[in-house]
Amino acid sequence: MHVAYEVPRITVADTTPAAADADLLIIPVAQDQTAAAVAGFDAAVGGELTAALERQEFRARACDIFSAAGRAAGWRASRIVFVGGGKRAEIGAERIRRMAATATQAARHQRRARLAWADVEPGTLSPTARIELLAEGITIANFDSGVHKSKPDHRFFVSDATVLTSAAGAAAAADAGRVMGDAVNAARGLINEPGNHLTPRVLADKAAALAAVPGITADILDERRIEELGMGLLLGVARGSAEPPRVLVLRYEPAGAPAGQTLGLVGKGITFDTGGISLKPSDGMERMKDDMAGGATVVAAIRCIAMQQLPIRVVAVVPMTENMPGGRAIKPGDILRGASGLTVEVNNTDAEGRLLLGDGLWYARQLGATHVIDVATLTGAVVVALGKITTGLFGQPQSWVDQLSSAAGAAGEKLWPLPLFDEYGEQLKSEIADMLNSPGRPAGSITAAMFLKEFAGEGAWAHLDIAGTAWAEESKPWQPKGATGAMIRTLIEVARAGLPG
Numbered sequence: 001m002h003v004a005y006e007v008p009r010i011t012v013a014d015t016t017p018a019a020a021d022a023d024l025l026i027i028p029v030a031q032d033q034t035a036a037a038v039a040g041f042d043a044a045v046g047g048e049l050t051a052a053l054e055r056q057e058f059r060a061r062a063c064d065i066f067s068a069a070g071r072a073a074g075w076r077a078s079r080i081v082f083v084g085g086g087k088r089a090e091i092g093a094e095r096i097r098r099m100a101a102t103a104t105q106a107a108r109h110q111r112r113a114r115l116a117w118a119d120v121e122p123g124t125l126s127p128t129a130r131i132e133l134l135a136e137g138i139t140i141a142n143f144d145s146g147v148h149k150s151k152p153d154h155r156f157f158v159s160d161a162t163v164l165t166s167a168a169g170a171a172a173a174a175d176a177g178r179v180m181g182d183a184v185n186a187a188r189g190l191i192n193e194p195g196n197h198l199t200p201r202v203l204a205d206k207a208a209a210l211a212a213v214p215g216i217t218a219d220i221l222d223e224r225r226i227e228e229l230g231m232g233l234l235l236g237v238a239r240g241s242a243e244p245p246r247v248l249v250l251r252y253e254p255a256g257a258p259a260g261q262t263l264g265l266v267g268k269g270i271t272f273d274t275g276g277i278s279l280k281p282s283d284g285m286e287r288m289k290d291d292m293a294g295g296a297t298v299v300a301a302i303r304c305i306a307m308q309q310l311p312i313r314v315v316a317v318v319p320m321t322e323n324m325p326g327g328r329a330i331k332p333g334d335i336l337r338g339a340s341g342l343t344v345e346v347n348n349t350d351a352e353g354r355l356l357l358g359d360g361l362w363y364a365r366q367l368g369a370t371h372v373i374d375v376a377t378l379t380g381a382v383v384v385a386l387g388k389i390t391t392g393l394f395g396q397p398q399s400w401v402d403q404l405s406s407a408a409g410a411a412g413e414k415l416w417p418l419p420l421f422d423e424y425g426e427q428l429k430s431e432i433a434d435m436l437n438s439p440g441r442p443a444g445s446i447t448a449a450m451f452l453k454e455f456a457g458e459g460a461w462a463h464l465d466i467a468g469t470a471w472a473e474e475s476k477p478w479q480p481k482g483a484t485g486a487m488i489r490t491l492i493e494v495a496r497a498g499l500p501g
Contacts, residue, residue: 100137139181264369
């Protein structure tokens with residue numbers, strides 16, 4: 001099997017675009033600043049930029065691309081790519097990352113191994129924030145999902161990238177972006193893997209290996225230890241599969257981190273979801289290999305937190321299993337008891353993610369988590385509500401929800417808060433157990449969050465439903481079809497901001 005990605009070497013250089021030693025030079029252009037781009041770079045391409053603008057081949061809209069040969073004497077790059085940014089006031093975090101990824105994809109298609117980015121368009125961000133996003137965008141574009149193809153003839157990766165800038169702190173910012181991009185690509189590689197290659201045991205081992213960086217300790221709980229902890233919800237889901245469940249526990253406890261505070265990250269790790277006895281329709285079921293995206297997200301996040309040496313304690317918990325309709329599988333009407341002691345009447349075996357998250361949330365609190373975030377491809381209902389663009393956000397108290405919203409803004413990701421009014425909890429009532437696992441279609445993403453709330457314990461808690469955002473159904477210039485790595489960046493920004501008192 002071939003590798004899914006390569007991490008390019010990214011450096012910074014205080015040099016002019018003309019002097020950049022690269023196979024391809026990238027010039028960002030704001031839609032309302034094209035005159036400046038023409039003045040600075042039209043001569044380098046023999047007037048081709050002006051011609052492209054006049055015939056509207058290149059309009060400098062967000063992620064537009066125009067490629068031309070370098071023709072001016074003294075310019076070292078043989079090829080120049082102009083990438084549009086839209087209006088300058090709109091060039092924020094998400095836009096910059098996408099511009100960098102789009103241009104890097106163009107470099108890969110042209111088989112240009114060494115590229116340079118002329119940092120001539122400021123957008124709306126500080127130089128260091130911009131450079132970090134550029135480095136991340138370049139890195140995440142160096143990804144190819146065709147790892148199982150027997151003839152990868154068209155695979156090509158960028159080996160080197162240079163950001164042309166004189167900004168203070170640029171080298172550290174570029175390194176941080178590269179680390180972030182590496183973590184995102186690692187998660188995407190796991191999420192794209194088919195269920196026969198990524199069973200719970202394999203996922204546990206690969207995720208632990210991914211997190212094997214200085215400062216992180218890993219522990220993989222097997223089915224015996226899971227049973228000793230009383231995780232009956234996870235064990236119930238696992239009963240239908242021939243593959244045994246696992247729980248991965250990762251700890252990052254740096255010296256100097258604030259005492260008495262630990263960020264808990266809990267990720268759903270269903271390596272394949274058939275729906276169990278409540279079997280899903282066959283159409284589209286092949287995509288259910290991505291039901292462990294939440295688990296991959298939290299593993300990638302704690303890896304990046306440790307590699308950036310952020311001063312915060314973190315514990316990550318990822319319960320893992322398959323959801324299969326075997327002869328021992330749980331049935332609608334069965335009752336399970338979680339490690340917290342709460343009992344659940346299972347009226348829909350396809351609402352399995354909240355079951356193992358219930359045990360995972362409880363365990364994160366047992367391990368000392370004071371502020372918890374769970375991440376899961378949990379409900380189709382959130383896709384109905386928010387589409388494929390925005391992640392659903394739930395939580396308490398409001399200050400913690402607000403902090404996640406702010407972190408997403410800084411990361412260039414889209415979150416939208418949904419309510420957790422007490423009345424929604426009425427739908428979870430069961431006549432024979434403490435609660436139902438699936439009270440039906442009305443407010444389906446909210447009632448799923450209300451279920452998790454019962455296991456989240458005291459203290460700050462947030463739930464990110466990435467069912468719509470974890471997977472791209474079609475390719476974009478900055479994103480191939482497949483896993484997106486959604487919310488990894490937001491979790492990093494939460495850790496950077498530190499935990500509230």
